[in-house]
Amino acid sequence: MEFRLIDRLQALTAQARDDVRLGIGDDAALLAVPAGQELAVAIDTLVEGVHFPRGTAPADIGWKALAVNLSDLAAMGATPAWALLALTLPAQPADAQQDLVDGLAEGFSQLARMHRVALVGGDTTRGPFALSVAVHGFVPPGQALRRDGARAGDLVFVTGTLGDAAAGLQRLASAADSDEEKRRAGLRARLNRPEPRVAAGLALRGRASACIDVSDGLLADLAHVCTASGVGAEVDAALLPLSSALLGCCDAAEACDFALSGGDDYELCFAVPPARAGEVQADLARLGCGATRIGRIVEGTGVRVRGIDGQWLMPTRTGWDHFPDETARP
Ligand code: ADP
Ligand code: MG
Numbered sequence: 618m619e620f621r622l623i624d625r626l627q628a629l630t631a632q633a634r635d636d637v638r639l640g641i642g643d644d645a646a647l648l649a650v651p652a653g654q655e656l657a658v659a660i661d662t663l664v665e666g667v668h669f670p671r672g673t674a675p676a677d678i679g680w681k682a683l684a685v686n687l688s689d690l691a692a693m694g695a696t697p698a699w700a701l702l703a704l705t706l707p708a709q710p711a712d713a714q715q716d717l718v719d720g721l722a723e724g725f726s727q728l729a730r731m732h733r734v735a736l737v738g739g740d741t742t743r744g745p746f747a748l749s750v751a752v753h754g755f756v757p758p759g760q761a762l763r764r765d766g767a768r769a770g771d772l773v774f775v776t777g778t779l780g781d782a783a784a785g786l787q788r789l790a791s792a793a794d795s796d797e798e799k800r801r802a803g804l805r806a807r808l809n810r811p812e813p814r815v816a817a818g819l820a821l822r823g824r825a826s827a828c829i830d831v832s833d834g835l836l837a838d839l840a841h842v843c844t845a846s847g848v849g850a851e852v853d854a855a856l857l858p859l860s861s862a863l864l865g866c867c868d869a870a871e872a873c874d875f876a877l878s879g880g881d882d883y884e885l886c887f888a889v890p891p892a893r894a895g896e897v898q899a900d901l902a903r904l905g906c907g908a909t910r911i912g913r914i915v916e917g918t919g920v921r922v923r924g925i926d927g928q929w930l931m932p933t934r935t936g937w938d939h940f941p942d943e944t945a946r947p
Contacts, residue, residue, distance in 0.1 A: 619741050622718045626702070629722035630729060630736040636698065637735050646737035648699055655758050657695035660751040661685045670789065675720025677809035678748070683728045684811045685832065686752040688883040691818035692830035694762040695754030697732045702739035703749040721748070732815055762821055762828035762887070767846035771826050771888035771914040774897070776814050776906045778860040779835055780872055781807035783879020788866060803862040811883035820900045821887055828887040834878045839886055840920050849917035855925045858909040869925060877922060888914050
């Protein structure tokens with residue numbers, strides 16, 4: 618049974634690469650790292666009920682498990698090459714198990730083909746439904762995009778649009794009205810089929826001073842950059858890139874909250890010295906994802922947010938709000 622599933626996975630994800638000397642089937646894969654390149658490696662786990670709701674289409678789960686990992690490589694400016702897949706499958710009848718594996722492999726391989734990623738091995742066990750994907754990519758020595766290079770005066774950018782995935786998660790149920798349903802389907806696609814910004818990450822090599830992918834939420838992730846770099850950041854809510862689908866399903870304040878605090882966007886947030894900002898923006902526009910300036914790096918610590926009306930905001934338990942009293946404003 619287990620071996621039939623592995624055979625299916627192998628057949629469904631086949632991807633020819635010269636640097637795979639030995640793929641699925643032996644005790645370990647044998648891989649040739651191109652001479653003079655550094656290996657960038659990352660791993661992420663998705664657990665049913667924690668990282669995706671029960672009932673998510675298997676193909677979406679397979680796609681997302683690879684996407685969140687490719688997003689980590691994108692944030693490092695690495696070119697993806699190989700993946701490992703550790704599958705924990707619930708006990709169920711053989712045909713249901715095969716449908717699940719086929720669905721996972723279909724979504725996984727759709728994205729893998731787009732980035733020429735070869736599945737070179739993994740592990741298959743029984744237990745609560747979860748999958749871990751490990752990815753490997755290449756980056757020229759010293760050129761990886763790290764979190765610790767941001768400097769006061771750099772401008773802060775983000776690719777694409779923010780908040781869609783979080784709004785999609787909150788509005789999972791289908792809508793009655795057909796325009797509203799179209800918008801919701803678009804938001805759910807952002808949640809289930811995130812597109813890792815691999816090309817953008819490559820374009821940022823040698824130009825961005827720091828970079829991170831937005832998985833936990835813009836403010837949380839930008840705060841990681843600030844901590845690693847020993848700086849602070851100011852974000853202007855009025856500059857946040859919001860999709861028309863997001864603005865069509867909630868008011869401006871709610872859209873801002875989704876964009877600031879919602880997770881699962883998998884856009885890149887990065888810092889660039891002002892002199893390079895124009896060329897970087899032009900290049901990312903050419904790549905199709907675009908990049909929007911949302912703030913700047915400052916001396917100090919932490920991330921501060923200026924609201925749409927120009928007043929500083931404070932984090933609250935449920936989102937971001939104006940300072941309750943005037944004196945608290947910086
Ligand atoms: P071993 O017992 O030697 O660890 P396994 O029986 O677990 O080997 O796996 C046999 C082969 O199938 C190995 O090459 C392994 O990498 C591959 N494999 C197992 N599970 C998966 C999976 N979910 N995805 C891809 N390859 C897998
Ligand atoms: Mg073995």
